[in-house]
Amino acid sequence: MxxxxxxxxxxxxxxxxxxxxxxxxxxxxxxSETIKRGTLVKNIRLTGNLGEIECNTKQVxxxxxxxxxxxxx
Numbered sequence: 001m002x003x004x005x006x007x008x009x010x011x012x013x014x015x016x017x018x019x020x021x022x023x024x025x026x027x028x029x030x031x032s033e034t035i036k037r038g039t040l041v042k043n044i045r046l047t048g049n050l051g052e053i054e055c056n057t058k059q060v061x062x063x064x065x066x067x068x069x070x071x072x073x
Contacts, residue, residue, distance in 0.1 A: 006046050006053065012072045014053065018044050019073040026069060033059045040073055041065070 006014045009023055019042045026035045035057060045054040051067050 004050055006050055006067060008070045008072050009068050010071050014044065014046065014067065014070075014072060016044065016046055020044055020053070020055075020070040021073045022065075022069060023071055024069050026065070028060050028063065031060065035059065041070075 008014055008020065014020070019040060022035060022037050022039045022041070025037050027033075028035060039057065041055045041057055043055070047054055047064065052064050053067060053070070055063050055065060057063060
């Protein structure tokens with residue numbers, strides 16, 4: 001793993017296990033689901049990419065979200 005720091009839309013560092021909140025409604029590709037703004041996503045996992053995290057929501061499992069649409073809860 002590199003020493004690069006993954007940051008949310010406000011520049012706050014994120015780490016595995018953090019909780020984040022969506023700042024924008026997001027449509028999920030391949031499904032008819034839309035995850036609403038303000039949705040709390042718990043227990044995130046960092047990926048190898050700086051701008052992405054992995055998470056599970058009630059609607060979709062194994063979701064990858066861009067950090068530009070998140071803020072730390």
